[in-house]
Amino acid sequence: MKHIFIYNPAAGRSDNAIGHLKSNLKRYDGLITYEIYHTTEPGDATAYVRTRCKAEPEEMLRFYACGGDGTANEVLHGIIGQPNASMTIFPCGSGNDFVKYYGGAKRFLDIDALINGVETPIDVMRIGDRYSLNVTNFGFDTAVARTMEKVRRKKIIGGKNAYTTGILTALMKAMKNDCTVFVDGEQINDGKILLCTVANGSHVGGSFKCAPKSDNTDGLLEICLVRPVSRFTFIKLVNVYKEGTHLDDDRFEKIITYRRGKSVRVCAPEGFAYTLDGEIVEQNEFTIENCPAAIRFAVPAEKSTQNEAQEQAENEKEPATV
Numbered sequence: 001m002k003h004i005f006i007y008n009p010a011a012g013r014s015d016n017a018i019g020h021l022k023s024n025l026k027r028y029d030g031l032i033t034y035e036i037y038h039t040t041e042p043g044d045a046t047a048y049v050r051t052r053c054k055a056e057p058e059e060m061l062r063f064y065a066c067g068g069d070g071t072a073n074e075v076l077h078g079i080i081g082q083p084n085a086s087m088t089i090f091p092c093g094s095g096n097d098f099v100k101y102y103g104g105a106k107r108f109l110d111i112d113a114l115i116n117g118v119e120t121p122i123d124v125m126r127i128g129d130r131y132s133l134n135v136t137n138f139g140f141d142t143a144v145a146r147t148m149e150k151v152r153r154k155k156i157i158g159g160k161n162a163y164t165t166g167i168l169t170a171l172m173k174a175m176k177n178d179c180t181v182f183v184d185g186e187q188i189n190d191g192k193i194l195l196c197t198v199a200n201g202s203h204v205g206g207s208f209k210c211a212p213k214s215d216n217t218d219g220l221l222e223i224c225l226v227r228p229v230s231r232f233t234f235i236k237l238v239n240v241y242k243e244g245t246h247l248d249d250d251r252f253e254k255i256i257t258y259r260r261g262k263s264v265r266v267c268a269p270e271g272f273a274y275t276l277d278g279e280i281v282e283q284n285e286f287t288i289e290n291c292p293a294a295i296r297f298a299v300p301a302e303k304s305t306q307n308e309a310q311e312q313a314e315n316e317k318e319p320a321t322v
Contacts, residue, residue, distance in 0.1 A: 001060040003115065004052065005090065006045045006075055008067030015111070017092030018066060019259040024111040032115065036066075040137045045071060049078025062086045062298060064114070068093015069134060073277040076124065076133045079295055086119050088298035095278065098134040100203040101216065107300050117298035122216045125202050128287050135204045135211070136288055139195035139226075140268065141173030144205075145275050176228040179268035183223055183261040196225040196235070198264050198288050202244070209244025213223040219292040220260040227255055234260055264288040277308045 005025075007018055017035075039045050044129060049063055063086055065072040072089050079085040088100065091105040097110045106314070108114055125132040144166035152157040155164045180191050197204060199211035199222045211222040224247075229237075237251060246252045265287045272284040 001033070001062055002056075003032055003064065003107070004216075005034065005036045005064050005066050006049065006065040006071065006260065007036055008045065008071040008093075009067075010039075010067075012254060015092070020109070021066065021090060021111065025180055026073075028115065039074075043074065045074035046077040048080070049075055052242075053079065053082040057084055060084055060086075062088065062119075063264075064088055064090050066092060069095050069097050070277045072098060072133055073131070076120045076131055076295065078169065085223045086296035086298055088114060088117055088300075090114065095206045097119040097203045097206065098277075100209075101201045101214065102299055103133075110300060111125075113300035113302075116297070116301040118301060119298045120217070121293035122295060122297045123219060124291050125198065125200060125221065125273075125276075126289045126291050127276065127281075131222050131232055131291075131294075132200075134201035134277050135197055135199045136274055136276050137195065137197040137204055138179065138209070138268075138272070139177040139193045139246050140174050141195050141197070141205060142169050142275045142280065143170040143177075144281055145278070145284070146273065149280060150166040164194075171231055171234070175231065177268075177273060179266055182225075182265040182267075183259045184263060185259045185265075188257045188259060189225055189227065192228050194226040196223070196266075198223050200290070208242045210241070212244035213249060217293070219261075219290060220262060221264060221288065223259045223261060223264055225257040225259075226259070228314060260297045261292050 005021065009100065028034060037048055050160050052061060063075050063079060063085060065075040065087060071093065079087050089108055091099050091108050096105045099105050125136055127136065147166040147169040148162040151165050153160045175194060177193050178191060179193055180187060181189050181193070181196055192212045197210040199214050200216040202209055202211050202214045210224060214222045240246050240249050246256060247258060258262045266285065268284045270284050273280055
């Protein structure tokens with residue numbers, strides 16, 4: 001197997017992390033075949049992964065997305081439909097939401113555990129020709145993201161204040177969003193939402209545990225639709241949603257509609273948008289389908305066997321003594 005690290009230099013905290021990665025990989029010289037590829041522009045990771053898979057069809061390739069959720073999504077698009085490819089994540093982006101499903105970034109930053117990871121078939125979402133590894137969401141969350149995209153380069157309201165600007169703007173303009181949601185053909189709302197998440201992962205927005213009961217191997221999507229509420233109720237309950245206890249909190253009983261299903265159809269007015277693994281997509285009618293066991297994802301080993309491998313290699317180099 002070849003281990004190919006796809007490094008996105010534009011990711012949030014990539015500089016320090018890639019130095020850590022390179023220093024740790026040196027210990028594997030002669031033990032595994034590995035290489036590092038630096039992306040040059042958006043979409044480069046997808047194109048490179050596809051090219052490598054087609055050029056080496058008989059070789060098993062594991063791609064490591066070294067960046068954030070956007071880099072992981074690009075690698076996902078590259079390995080879809082490639083039987084000789086699998087993927088995992090070395091998280092050094094700003095959000096790193098998907099790895100929180102498995103316990104968080106720290107586990108994936110353990111190079112030994114990651115290289116010795118166990119490959120597991122997992123579900124992914126498909127919307128037309130796009131795929132999502134983690135969460136597709138719309139409504140309030142997408143309004144926040146759209147504002148952040150507009151102001152992130154502006155003084156005072158942009159930069160590190162872009163998220164706050166996005167929240168304040170959404171509180172003013174996106175508390176009631178027009179769209180109708182169908183799960184496996186069943187209409188689950190009256191045409192209005194505050195927000196809706198469709199998940200195979202568990203977290204969104206950096207720290208919100210939107211789908212605490214998610215299982216990305218069960219063949220089903222987790223759908224959590226929150227109906228419009230007052231700003232006062234939103235502020236009072238947002239931390240409960242953030243902690244992921246909203247599905248078991250009685251105060252959410254009349255606010256949330258929760259379903260599991262194989263497909264979700266959304267109908268909305270022109271100008272509507274959804275967010276797919278953090279990417280904003282302008283579309284007012286779309287269907288989200290689950291693709292069971294669509295890729296192999298390497299989950300870090302609980303206990304690393306790297307030291308044992310090194311010891312064995314050293315023993316093979318040394319002559320036996322009597």
